Amino acid sequence: MIELVNVEKHFAGQTVVHPLSLRIEAGEFLTLLGPSGCGKTTILRMIAGFEQPTSGQITLDGADLTNLAPNRRDLNLVFQHYALFPHMTVRDNIAFGLKMKKMAAAEIRSRIDEAVAMTQLTPLVDRYPHQLSGGQQQRVAIARAIANKPKVLLLDEPLGALDLQLRKNLQSELKQLQRSLGITFVYVTHDQEEAMMLSDRIVILNNGQVEQIGTPREIYRSPSTLFTATFVGENNIFSSAQGELFAIRPEKLIAVREANEGKRSGVIQDIHYLGSVHQLIVQVDQEPMTVTIALDFTDERPWNIGEHIGIDWDLRHEVMIGS
Amino acid sequence: MKKKSGLVVLPVFLWLSLFLVVPMLIVVGISFLRRDELGNLIYQFNWEAYATFFDKLYLGIYWDTIVLSVLTTLICLLLSYPLAYYIARSGPRMQTWGLALVTIPFWINFLIRTYAWVLLLRTQGIVNNLLLDLGWITEPMQMLYTKGAVLMGMVYTFIPFMVLPIYVAIEQMDKRLLEAASDLGASPSRAFWHITLPQTKSGITTGAILVYVSTTGMFVVTDILGGAKSSMISNIIQTQFLGARNWPFGAALSVIFVITSLVLIFLFNRAMTTRVDRVKEGRI
Numbered sequence: 002m003i004e005l006v007n008v009e010k011h012f013a014g015q016t017v018v019h020p021l022s023l024r025i026e027a028g029e030f031l032t033l034l035g036p037s038g039c040g041k042t043t044i045l046r047m048i049a050g051f052e053q054p055t056s057g058q059i060t061l062d063g064a065d066l067t068n069l070a071p072n073r074r075d076l077n078l079v080f081q082h083y084a085l086f087p088h089m090t091v092r093d094n095i096a097f098g099l100k101m102k103k104m105a106a107a108e109i110r111s112r113i114d115e116a117v118a119m120t121q122l123t124p125l126v127d128r129y130p131h132q133l134s135g136g137q138q139q140r141v142a143i144a145r146a147i148a149n150k151p152k153v154l155l156l157d158e159p160l161g162a163l164d165l166q167l168r169k170n171l172q173s174e175l176k177q178l179q180r181s182l183g184i185t186f187v188y189v190t191h192d193q194e195e196a197m198m199l200s201d202r203i204v205i206l207n208n209g210q211v212e213q214i215g216t217p218r219e220i221y222r223s224p225s226t227l228f229t230a231t232f233v234g235e236n237n238i239f240s241s242a243q244g245e246l247f248a249i250r251p252e253k254l255i256a257v258r259e260a261n262e263g264k265r266s267g268v269i270q271d272i273h274y275l276g277s278v279h280q281l282i283v284q285v286d287q288e289p290m291t292v293t294i295a296l297d298f299t300d301e302r303p304w305n306i307g308e309h310i311g312i313d314w315d316l317r318h319e320v321m322i323g324s
Numbered sequence: 325m326k327k328k329s330g331l332v333v334l335p336v337f338l339w340l341s342l343f344l345v346v347p348m349l350i351v352v353g354i355s356f357l358r359r360d361e362l363g364n365l366i367y368q369f370n371w372e373a374y375a376t377f378f379d380k381l382y383l384g385i386y387w388d389t390i391v392l393s394v395l396t397t398l399i400c401l402l403l404s405y406p407l408a409y410y411i412a413r414s415g416p417r418m419q420t421w422g423l424a425l426v427t428i429p430f431w432i433n434f435l436i437r438t439y440a441w442v443l444l445l446r447t448q449g450i451v452n453n454l455l456l457d458l459g460w461i462t463e464p465m466q467m468l469y470t471k472g473a474v475l476m477g478m479v480y481t482f483i484p485f486m487v488l489p490i491y492v493a494i495e496q497m498d499k500r501l502l503e504a505a506s507d508l509g510a511s512p513s514r515a516f517w518h519i520t521l522p523q524t525k526s527g528i529t530t531g532a533i534l535v536y537v538s539t540t541g542m543f544v545v546t547d548i549l550g551g552a553k554s555s556m557i558s559n560i561i562q563t564q565f566l567g568a569r570n571w572p573f574g575a576a577l578s579v580i581f582v583i584t585s586l587v588l589i590f591l592f593n594r595a596m597t598t599r600v601d602r603v604k605e606g607r608i
Binding site for chain 2: 050051077085088
């Protein structure tokens with residue numbers, strides 16, 4: 002279990018991470034999610050030991066890590082650009098951490114075999130990094146880290162440099178790997194879909210501050226701030242007569258034929274046909290905003306651009322996000 | 325495509341063949357000739373010049389030259405690596421200053437710099453006078469015109485040739501590799517040994533070859549700081565061509581030394597080449 006207590010980071014007088022307290026449970030897949038510059042990588046690097054918190058404390062299973070050098074921490078980081086050693090084969094890359102721990106040769110060999118088997122690298126052990134594709138290099142980076150059997154694996158946008166299809170495949174591999182290893186993963190990404198798919202819990206960060214911590218379901222269903230509501234998934238933000246803001250997901254909005262039958266009305270600006278759903282982009286009357294209404298594949302009604310329609314919803318789907 | 329890229333290197337190719345390959349061939353040709361009493365070349369194939377080389381005197385100088393050049397290279401490497409490392413790891417301001425300080429000596433005429441060492445090292449020189457005044461020695465030390473003075477002069481002259489390539493190699497190295505090493509449990513010294521040193525090997529190789537080759541060819545430093553006793557091959561070659569007018573012998577010495585240097589550089593390169601380099605060059 003990792004615990005961050007009031008961890009804070011300043012760079013050149015600027016607050017990059019506001020006081021943050023967070024408990025990461027053993028075996029949990031926790032994701033730090035936010036746009037670039039939100040402080041998520043800095044938090045990860047503080048846990049790894051590459052950055053020193055300006056104040057606060059970081060503990061791993063009760064032991065204080067805060068002032069420990071990175072090479073003395075029982076956790077490993079998978080770097081964003083892998084940082085594989087170019088002059089070493091896959092085997093030597095993976096062996097590096099084990100040799101540094103002065104492990105016996107036989108034990109090193111069995112650890113390597115285990116790590117390459119889990120990451121499907123067995124036929125590639127004698128290759129050098131420059132002979133591998135991006136996806137293979139990524140696997141080596143993970144194998145090199147898990148061979149050490151760390152208590153915690155930190156991953157800094159490990160799939161960021163790969164193309165979409167490969168990302169999708171590796172996402173499910175990562176998830177399976179985490180389940181079979183049973184170790185804690187702390188994952189950094191700016192991709193909200195990736196975060197939703199992989200995580201047990203997500204920490205949403207913005208400008209160095211925590212916006213919300215919760216399971217993917219909680220984050221999607223009941224975002225507590227305007228930022229979370231709009232950053233994770235598509236959302237429509239309305240304001241009530243009292244000036245309070247509330248959000249309604251596109252799939253919770255109902256399109257009605259008669260303009261005066263809904264809570265709002267508007268003109269269809271565009272129609273997106275996406276197969277399983279289609280979306281109406283509607284310009285709301287008397288308000289400078291458009292909303293997206295998602296209609297599922299069962300909706301066979303003909304909609305036309307320029308049509309004046311009503312926008313309705315069930316009151317229980319309103320999510321209050323402040324004013 | 326291939327033809328076009330061939331055209332691009334054509335001027336360099338012509339230049340090199342005209343001013344390097346052709347003169348080298350002429351030197352090789354002369355080394356197999358003989359000379360008359362006046363120093364004129366006699367166009368008659370023979371091994372006389374090479375036979376002269378196998379004299380105790382010349383073999384000794386040959387050996388001294390190799391030892392001095394290797395020693396110069398080693399000392400330059402040991403002094404340059406920490407300096408280059410320090411400069412490469414400093415902030416941008418310090419880097420600019422560090423590199424400027426390394427290159428500033430080049431702004432001053434090389435002969436003047438070397439004569440400055442004579443003023444420092446001679447019997448009534450600054451160093452001796454200072455030590456005498458301090459009472460650390462009772463009579464002046466003989467520093468000038470020794471092999472030590474030549475070695476020092478060589479190291480002084482060629483150290484930038486070592487610092488700059490090593491600096492470039494360290495500067496270009498991916499610093500994230502060191503973070504990765506640290507993350508995997510390597511202490512700073514082990515990370516240096518296992519990552520930094522192998523990653524900056526190209527700079528060491530380049531610097532070593534530059535310093536070694538320059539030292540073997542240098543005769544000014546030996547002339548000024550070494551006096552008559554500590555000649556190097558290059559001094560003998562210079563004398564044979566300009567003073568003794570024994571061109572065949574000078575040419576033979578040149579050929580022997582070029583071959584020696586090529587063999588040493590080849591062996592050194594091979595020792596520095598690891599498996600990953602061979603894989604990259606497609607040799608495995």
